[in-house]
Amino acid sequence: MSLKRFFAYSFALHSLIILAIIFYIPTTKTKKLPEEFFTRLVSPDELLTYTPIIPVTPEKKSHRFQQPAPEILKPITKMVGPSETPYSLKKEKPADSLDQSQTVKEHSRPLSKEKLFDKNIIGDIAKRDTKKEEMENTKKTFTFDTKEYKFLLYNKKLKERIESIWVYPPDAAAKGIYGDLLIKFSIKKNGGLESIEIIRTSGHKNLDDAALKALKDGAPYWPLPDDWGIETYTIVGHFIYTIYGYFIR
Numbered sequence: 001m002s003l004k005r006f007f008a009y010s011f012a013l014h015s016l017i018i019l020a021i022i023f024y025i026p027t028t029k030t031k032k033l034p035e036e037f038f039t040r041l042v043s044p045d046e047l048l049t050y051t052p053i054i055p056v057t058p059e060k061k062s063h064r065f066q067q068p069a070p071e072i073l074k075p076i077t078k079m080v081g082p083s084e085t086p087y088s089l090k091k092e093k094p095a096d097s098l099d100q101s102q103t104v105k106e107h108s109r110p111l112s113k114e115k116l117f118d119k120n121i122i123g124d125i126a127k128r129d130t131k132k133e134e135m136e137n138t139k140k141t142f143t144f145d146t147k148e149y150k151f152l153l154y155n156k157k158l159k160e161r162i163e164s165i166w167v168y169p170p171d172a173a174a175k176g177i178y179g180d181l182l183i184k185f186s187i188k189k190n191g192g193l194e195s196i197e198i199i200r201t202s203g204h205k206n207l208d209d210a211a212l213k214a215l216k217d218g219a220p221y222w223p224l225p226d227d228w229g230i231e232t233y234t235i236v237g238h239f240i241y242t243i244y245g246y247f248i249r
Helices: 003-024 044-048 095-108 119-139 149-165 170-175 205-218
Strands: 179-188 193-200 232-242 245-248
Touching: 149 205, 149 232, 149 245, 170 205, 179 205, 193 205, 205 232
Parallel strands: none
Antiparallel strands: 179 193, 179 232, 232 245
16 A cells, blocks of 8 residues: 555545534533613602502594584563563453353362252252163163162062963974064063063974964063062073973073
């Protein structure tokens, strides 16, 4: 081996060793030192009196257009002196208006105790109420099922009397004919029968005739009580025929 070749090999070997050391030996990172900051000891008195500083925020200017308020003009009123009187106040009130005001005042006055409890006034009011009730009862039409207490006993006796006379026609019963009808009849003050009217027929003449005959044969009935205050008593009776019997409702 020549000397030149030896130096060449030696140089190459050392170069490889140096490169290996550079790449494989870990490099140590240098730590950055923290920045310096300064502190100051604060006494309790300073802590109590400390007021924080609030940052001032700039006010935002609104860009809205504000319309100026309309100017209100005050009406000019003329002051009337004590000696001056408006023309409209100088006019005298007409006589008609005075009469009307006096009439209203007279009507608005309350009645005295003597007039309020006058026997004649109370009697007139009672008579009016009685006449009104009599007219309403005269126009009324009652039924056997009425719930008014004063009619209950009379209606019960009247119904029993008619049903005791009323007969189911034998020919209709034999043929199985049945039906119902409405009869309106009026009884006078003395108990006599004033009128009879068929409002709705049963559809069979023999059934209608039998019900009418029972009403006529039962008259005269009992006189109407004086406390009823009516001259005639009108009733609508529902006469019913069935295959099981007959009755009034």
